[in-house]
Amino acid sequence: MDRDTRERDTRLKLAVQKSGRLTDPSLDMLARCGLKLSRGKDQLMGFGENMPLDVLFVRDDDIPDLVQEDVCDLGLVGLNVIEEKRLALAARGIRATFECLRLLDFGRCRLSIAVPEGAEWSGAASLAGKRIATTYPNLLAQFLARQGVAAQIVTLSGAVEIAPRLGRADAICDLVSTGSTLAANHLEEVETVLESHAVLIRTPVALAPVKTEWVERLLMRIEGVQQVRESKYIMLHAPRSALAEIRRLLPGSESPTIIPLEGHPDKVAIHAVCRENVFWETLESLKRAGASALLVLPVEKMLA
Ligand code: ATP
Ligand code: ZN
Numbered sequence: 001m002d003r004d005t006r007e008r009d010t011r012l013k014l015a016v017q018k019s020g021r022l023t024d025p026s027l028d029m030l031a032r033c034g035l036k037l038s039r040g041k042d043q044l045m046g047f048g049e050n051m052p053l054d055v056l057f058v059r060d061d062d063i064p065d066l067v068q069e070d071v072c073d074l075g076l077v078g079l080n081v082i083e084e085k086r087l088a089l090a091a092r093g094i095r096a097t098f099e100c101l102r103l104l105d106f107g108r109c110r111l112s113i114a115v116p117e118g119a120e121w122s123g124a125a126s127l128a129g130k131r132i133a134t135t136y137p138n139l140l141a142q143f144l145a146r147q148g149v150a151a152q153i154v155t156l157s158g159a160v161e162i163a164p165r166l167g168r169a170d171a172i173c174d175l176v177s178t179g180s181t182l183a184a185n186h187l188e189e190v191e192t193v194l195e196s197h198a199v200l201i202r203t204p205v206a207l208a209p210v211k212t213e214w215v216e217r218l219l220m221r222i223e224g225v226q227q228v229r230e231s232k233y234i235m236l237h238a239p240r241s242a243l244a245e246i247r248r249l250l251p252g253s254e255s256p257t258i259i260p261l262e263g264h265p266d267k268v269a270i271h272a273v274c275r276e277n278v279f280w281e282t283l284e285s286l287k288r289a290g291a292s293a294l295l296v297l298p299v300e301k302m303l304a
Contacts, residue, residue, distance in 0.1 A: 009208045011052040012215065015066045015075040018044075018057035022198055025106035026076045030055070033221040052214060063201075067098045070205045074215070078107050080136065080175060080196040087138035097204035102219060105226050107198030109177040111136055113143075114187040116164050119171075121190050127151045127171060133163035134173035136193075143173075143193045161185045224302045231299040232278045235271050237261065242290035243268065249285050252276040273299065 016026045030037070037046035037055060046055035056072055063077040064085040075098070086096040113132070115121055124147040133154040134140045140153055154169050161181055163169040175196070176182060176189055200222070207215065234253075238246045243258070247270075250256060256272035270291075278296050286294060 010210050011048075011054055012074060012207075012211050012218075013054050013056055013072045015056050015058050015063045015072040015077075017060040017063070017077070020060060022060060022076065022078065022107050023057075025198070029076075029104070029106070029222065029225060032225045033218060052210070053218070064096070064098055067201050067203050068096065070203045073203050073207060073211060074101075075201045076104070076198055077201065078109070078196050079103075079199050080109070080111050080139070080194060082199060082201065083194060084136050084139050087142060091138065098201045099204060100199050101202050101215075102200045102222055104198040104200060104222070105229065107196070109175045109196050110192050111139060111173060111194040111196060112176045112189045113171055113173050113191040113193060114161075114176070114182050114189045115171045117186045117188050119188070121188075124149050124191060130170040131168070132171045132173050133160050133169035135160055136173060139193055140173045161187060220303070223304075227275065227304075228299045228302045230275060230277055231302065232274045233271070233297040233299050234274055234278055235269065235293075235295040235297075236286060236291040237267055237269055237293045239290045240266055240268055243270075245289045246270065246286060246291055249282065249289060250274055251278060251282055273302075 016030075017023050027037070035051050035053060036049040038049055039046050044057055046057070048054055056066070058066065060077055060081055063072075063075040064082055066072045067075040068089075082098070082100070089096045113124075113127070115126075120126060124144075127144070127147075127149050128151060131152045131154050132140060133156050135156055135158065137153050137155040144151055144153075154163065156163060156168075160172050160174045162185060163172055164187065165185065172187065173193060179189060182189055200219075202215065234250065236246075247256060250270075250272050252275035253272040256270050259269040259271070261267045261269055283294055283296070
């Protein structure tokens with residue numbers, strides 16, 4: 001077996017967007033999973049120094065193909081890109097075989113229909129006979145078919161939001177997160193076609209046991225990273241008589257640790273992991289219920 005083949009059998013290759021909205025959150029998640037990457041001179045590859053995992057930096061649109069064709073074992077990409085690809089392949093009689101391993105908590109956006117401000121809108125039927133500009137022709141076609149609406153799809157490669165102003169379309173179907181781009185172009189979001197977020201996908205091809213083991217470890221770490229993002233560790237003192245009320249107020253914590261306080265038989269210390277953010281309002285309610293010495297700490301790592 002030559003060196004290349006041996007490496008292919010032991011090191012995972014993960015495709016990540018080279019430069020765009022998913023790049024920083026993807027690299028941030030991998031770093032939180034413990035991966036130390038050294039970037040090669042060409043910046044196209046990142047080598048995992050402390051895990052058998054290398055990163056290939058590519059355009060996000062290429063990620064489903066790279067994984068489907070088993071050039072990469074894993075990929076981090078938007079659900080919007082995956083679903084568009086799945087439909088594009090299906091139209092050519094090819095079945096998409098990449099597998100979604102995990103939904104991730106970043107890259108949130110939605111593929112939406114927007115019309116010029118003030119345009120008449122009474123549901124999807126208003127699109128009948130209209131021209132709709134998009135870079136997602138397959139998802140849009142599926143949406144229109146499901147709504148039973150016949151409209152003309154104008155496929156563009158970018159700058160979709162200016163198509164109505166240029167007279168190239170009557171409506172658009174594009175990605176929206178805050179809506180500020182739409183507002184800047186005097187467009188109004190009227191219908192959601194797809195709710196999207198980043199996902200981790202994997203090759204349909206069976207992996208060598210070492211690689212499978214690392215995929216499982218990575219998934220477990222991702223789970224931990226996602227859980228701690230919102231989690232807080234809270235410590236407080238409480239009168240025993242207020243225990244029930246205080247436990248009810250602790251957000252998203254299952255079984256807090258209750259510790260007796262030396263010299264205070266009527267009081268206890270409570271330590272709990274709250275799986276939701278702890279707001280000032282919560283602390284104020286806890287205090288009103290009799291809690292004192294409240295302390296809220298960020299959680300760094302969590303493994304169930
Ligand atoms: P590339 O050069 O890699 O093809 P791109 O221009 O297609 O980049 P980006 O604009 O960087 O892609 O978006 C990448 C992904 O980020 C989108 O496919 C989507 O999943 C997600 N995303 C989150 N919010 C938004 C948003 N407001 N607009 C566009 N994409 C968003
Ligand atoms: Zn792209």
